[in-house]
Amino acid sequence: MTLYRQLVVTMLLLFVLLFVTAYSVQFSSTRSYLAQQQETTVINTVTSLGLALTPYLETSDIVGAESVINAVFDGGFYRKVDLKLLAVDKEISREHEIFLPSVPQWFIDLDLFEGAKSEVVLTSGWLQLGELSVEGHPSQAYYQLWQGMSQLAFWFVMCFVLVWALLVLAMRYLLKPLHDIEHHAREIEQHHFGKAIALPSTRELREVVKAINSMSQKLELQFKEQADEAERLRHKTFIDEVSGLGNREYFLSQSQSWLSEHRQGTIMLVAVDMLEQLYLEEGFAARDSLVKAIALNLRQLCQRYNDFALSRISTNEFALLLPEFEPTVLTALGEEINRFIAGLVINPVSPHNISIIGAGVLQQQDTIGQVLTRADNALNQARMNAEGAVVIKHQPQKNDLGRLAWKKLVEHALVEDNFKLSSQAVMDFAGHVQHEELYIAINQEDAVHGAGSFLSVVEQFKLGEKLDLHIIERALRYLSDNSQVKLAVNLTAYSCGQASFWHQLDLLLAKYASAASQLLLELPESAFVSNKRALMTPLSQLRVGWGIDHFGRHFDLLTQFGDLRPHYVKLDHGYTSQVALPDYNDAFLAAVCRAAHSMGAQTIATRVETKEQVNVLKTLYVDAYQGYISPPHRL
Template identity: 25%
Template structure:
């Protein structure tokens, strides 16, 4: 009920009428009133004229006819008078002619019906002509013989009045149409600059800063246009300045200067964030690539040769791992790269073999030493980073930590059947975690889906990595969304956020499918938010903008998660009609550092300046929460804020 009331309230707020429609409607109303008023006044004026004409006509007839019959008013000659009256009456111009004596007795009477065959009854009823009888005394010598009463027939006047009304209506209607056409073109010319101003204002809400170079002729509109342009320039300048500043801070604090990859601090933050989000049975992998020959190359061939060597290794690593959304590469020291990888053991082994093969094809012949040394280790939630790095640094080969995780039992060849089984049977558990504001009010819920295999939940990172490689992500996302809508969601009056994979986001068929989902969601009074990884947006910014616009048109909200993780310019936000950004959890782990807080404040200011709500996640303690409050963060997510809970259970 609460959701329905809020939906009705929102619909009431959205009800409105454009200025163009209001003015067009007002002008049409005024012109229509003018048209009908002119028509009625003109007909009434003509009616008055015809009434006067009938009165004059009847008066003339009474006087002239009275003089003509005056010698024949005696009883013996009254037949002659009657004949003369009949001759005049038969002309058809009179309704009645009556001759009465001094005592009021009717001596002669002729009456013609008032009906007019060609005139609509409604017209004669609306514009009824008054009856105007005229009389004249008839003398017989010096004596008054009686009174002659004459009333003109209104039929002819009605015919003329009807014809005049039709002519006036046609003329007035023609003038009305011409006036409306001229008014339309004049108003269109006036509204054209207003339409551009409206488009410019809407573009600002979509994070686009467009300058309107078409300066209108009207002084008032010209002033508004110039003011709007100045505001847009200032906004754009502020955005560019803050964006460049945040990029500069990001590079300084979290980026390796040579390779543009994340540095050791970025890696440590990301590792901490990843571990915080892991479940007890989850397993991920670290891969260490050591360039043992780098010092010798720098010494014997110069630093430029060493830099080329580092770049070559970086390119080989990216070629093997960049296709996976669940891999992240860092350069933590001069000759050391490290990868964070969340894939199945068999798949990881295949990737390592490809990487080792590529390295084996390279050789530093001048030094007769290995091109690069690769070692890997699995880790879980309780492992310490120092122990893992120590084991990697001293191990010449891959080291596995034994785990009871269900994932280890799934081979690469089994993943297709596992995912298809999950899609067909929708064996998925759904949990949500609230995102709240500083008043502890829920903004929305983030959905966590746990796909089951052998009654145990699969690791989502590994599941979606394999689904992506097997091109099953679209169907998996459909199964998750369909499964969610099948739940009892009546208690959720706030939106629920669902993560969208890259393949789903850029699938035309999937976006078309979401049209039906939007209708089902509206029927359930459920609002949906789609969370999209920043890396997915950056990979294809133009296409992403089009897809996000399509999602917004369907009534969905959009959030960019893992915001700022790419350590690149965040100017890509310009032109994206998004509602939220969710800061990557790696930036939360070391907020005591003033440098990190300054970077955080810059991102918050930038987001607020674009009208985007800023969310921080992985908040585990009160100290972190207080720091975020001090830095003007507005929305929060983490175990300190609220624990995740199963849909259908008590929060």
């Protein structure tokens, strides 16, 4: 129970206790007063009636005596008036029950009043004339007590309601600083620092608010320092200082991650040979200026893809990792790159070989060395061919499909539900399963195609929304029958940017409400490159847990996740694949993990394959891991 409710309930209970005490005292005193008043009335009635009857009894006027008794009996509240005439041995008696409809019977049944009674002997000198007895009726006392106590209870209830309303308003006003502190504390817990709380007038609360504001400022500063540290280590480890792109080490780690996911794509090398001559003729400033211009244009060109890696791997060479694999498209892309690089050069020092391009298409079972050798051979061949040459090294394989064939295959799988589902456990270092990640593949007659083979086609032809909703519904059906499982489903970057997807997702979650709490959604980090602001609203309203996949792949996003609230982040494989090597520098990985922890998110290492990797990760800031050390199993 909240402090606000505790205070309100406590004060209302004290008010009720005060009311019950005051009401009890008033009830008792009123009852005693009415009983005493009735007794006094009966005594006075006996005395006055006896004086009025004595003259009639002395003359034996029985009719007169009856008239006097009738007059008194009818004019008051008496249960019984009895006169015994001793001289003639006769009795005059009047008796009746008075019914008061305005007093409930249960109140009368309480026997609060017994009814006063008084007797007196009427005499004339030494002669006893008769015995007079008067018994009062308690109905009038019940009536007066009921009316008085009912009105008192009514006003007490009215005062109680009024006090309740005023107390609620007063408590809300007085406790508003505490509510602000609670709200601010929750924001701090989610690493949303916001503005400082206004200082209240209450002295004790003022000191608490000052402490909260001071702590918030220190935590915000600490978070900024951690982000700055990650940024500094990023530049030191993975960034080329001149171009602002990734360096060779970054490109190799990203390529290794890409290959480990068995994704289709191409490594494209862009050699700008004239940079060396430009340096000799005009100096490093002119060369660096052209490098920055080329880097900017390459970055803008790569934005057309949802996922990519871009680096400057040597003085004169740039490397692109793209989800494109068709030679005709790659040739057109290479020619486009050559044209814009040529357009950047004013009065070139040499008209020949401004830039040349060689590309190697990724093949199944490729290693990073093999694909780089293929791309480098293509670049050497382009250098020997002619100015601005583009050479694509592609070895068609038996199961290679064109983009339209892949599109048709995915659409057919959506209609026929030809998807094979499997899952892989995410474990903490105590051996407990945190959740399982869902993997999909397409069953074909003679082959099984993993998601990496067709996801680029799904993104290109905007099939991500249909695919994601289809897989999520299958996952929810599975979870409905397996209440002990938590399942994470990966979303495509295209779906994340579609308002219609989030609407349909809400409908699905409402349809499978009992299983929704077991579902987790994983958004690729690339989805936040252009859609971060648009994602804020649906993510804040999302009724299921969610995480960020490939966290840390896009460096410029690391310091921009502070206003998000992911439940977990999965670290990019490029940072964790080599943790067991003797010369591995874990400083940047630690910085990325601390940045994630600053958001309140759990950190998960991916594609862990050996116990040695697990032991190293355990010593870092990693909370859990997954990989082929715990192979996927079919659902």
